[in-house]
Amino acid sequence: MDGTWLQRNLRFLVKDVLVTAAFTALFFLSAPKWGEAQVPSYRAVDATGYALLAAIAAGMLVRRWLPLYVLGAQSLLVGAILGAGYPHGPYLLAVAVTGLTVGRTSQRRVAASGAACATVLIAAGELASFFRGYARGGWDLSVGLGAALLFGVVPVVGGALIGEHRAWRAKAEEETTRRRVDDERLRMAREVHDVVGHSLSIISLQAGVALHVLDRRPEQAQISLEAIRRTAIDALDELRATLALTRAGQSMRRSVSPEPVPPEPARLEPAPAAPLSPPTPPVPPPPTAPAERTAGWTADRTVDRTPLTGLGRLPSLLAEVQLCGIPVEAVTSGPVDTLPANVDLAAYRIVQESLTNVLRHAATSRVTIEVTVSASAVSIAVADAPDPPAAQPVVSPGHGLTGLRERAEELGGRLTAGPCAGGGWRVHAELPINRAQPVGGPSRGGGGGGKR
Incomplete structure (x- = not known):
């Protein structure tokens, strides 16, 4: 990493460090209370759970440069947390933020593949939690699968729409600038x-x-x-x-x-x-x-x-x-x-x-x-x-x-x-x-x- 690259990306690095710190604090401070509002069969967050949460938050540091890989890794970690019996928590928001980045910066086919991968991994964790007895009843399973679709697909689609809008706006500004230059020449x-x-x-x-x-x-x-x-x-x-x-x-x-x-x-x-x-x-x-x-x-x-x-x-x-x-x-x-x-x-x-x-x-x-x-x-x-x-x-x-x-x-x-x-x-x-x-x-x- 040379000095030029650091100067060009320093603002993004500082922003991502702050985002990572905010997610880490949110996960660690709220984790003890996750099980209170959910069924008692869920497993309390222990050292293993905190390690998984820290890994999910750490992915926010590099999501701008490796968004697709970070989305896959975070979805895998979320599936592991759910399959291990830990309750639902705000860690799904980290997946949503990374999904927005994937949809905004990647091509449509790549973004669709990332959304499908994230949905499958999160849904696999929900199914594992259900079959292992941590989630009771079909209602809990339905809510979990709906969350997999919500946090796996919707952010990527929203990011793609944002990216297309920005590209359209940039093209419109370029056309406006070109017209102004032509008018000035005339x-x-x-x-x-x-x-x-x-x-x-x-x-x-x-x-x-x-x-x-x-x-x-x-x-x-x-x-x-x-x-x-x-x-x-x-x-x-x-x-x-x-x-x-x-x-x-x-x-x-x-x-x-x-x-x-x-x-x-x-x-x-x-x-x-x-x-x-x-x-x-x-x-x-x-x-x-x-x-x-x-x-x-x-x-x-x-x-x-x-x-x-x-x-x-x-x-x-x-x-x-x-x-x-x-x-x-x-x-x-x-x-x-x-x-x-x-x-x-x-x-x-x-x-x-x-x-x-x-x-x-x-x-x-x-x-x-x-x-x-x-x-x-x-x-x-x-x-x-x-x-x-x-x-x-x-x-x-x-x-x-x-x-x-x-x-x-x-x-x-x-x-x-x-x-x-x-x-x-x-x-x-x-x-x-x-x-x-x-x-x-x-x-x-x-x-x-x-x-x-």
Whole structure:
């Protein structure tokens, strides 16, 4: 017996020692009174009887490791006690406890064999006691044989049922854990798809603009390159926040931390944009040195961060799309600032992915966004008008729309997407609001309604 085995089984050893001591004390203290409540023909417990009782109690020490052998040995000793003429006593409880262990830890066929063996040995002792004259009358024999069945079969069957229930519960817990892991992977895949897909679409379009005007309008190329840099920083910021929450095992539904949210990287403010011509943004701040940026990111990893994404970042999202030459008009109504964190995140992702699809697939003259918050639900509608009208091909939905439908269904809502009657594409979602969820999302600069 090495030290590792002892450490692993010390708790069971201590428990079994206490159980053995309890049974020994019970047997020895109650043995002198067993014959008082039974027929006087039974034999008084003497030294031989106490030795047999001690052997039965000693079997409790190893019943976890050799349950079938202990059950057979204890049943044999009980049969010997009964056959020797000693009265019935609580030693049958020791057989019952061992029978529970056999039924719980052994296969059905092995447990059935153990139950049959125990019943036969105890019944043999009852018959020997009857034929030797210690048990008088058929009533005593019937009671003894009933006790053999009761203590030989019922505990094993009960232990088998307990074992099957534990196995079923362990399997159910394993399935639940596997489903949670799969759900978490799906959630992570959706988050990465939405963040990376949108950012790469913006970067691709801005890079095309920069290449097109690099020789003729270098100042416009610089604007596009700066937009690419800030889009990449924003994407990295969102990915770090998402991965930090995953590592910490936190939920997207938690409330916003009372600590102030770290300042976001500089973004372009939304401004009206003419079709096919990006607006001139304000002068960008000087780029952050790589060492300073790295130090900031390192500090961010030590902060317990909540998702920075929500409808409060809608103006920045609109500015990114407008810089690509697509006019966007957004109208919100209702208390947008009071949305729960999970609903706020889902609503923002629906708008973001819808705009990403516009950038990827549509020859669009304008995009309209409507967000309406009521007491029980939030409605999101994103529609684009083709340029020229009715010339836009219908694009089959990809993984992005599938992920958005899954987001809406997880919240108990629904999402529809399809072509409009006059051309273009429309995405509409209804998300129920559970006010028991904490309010989340980034800090907002304005009220809950109006045009953005």
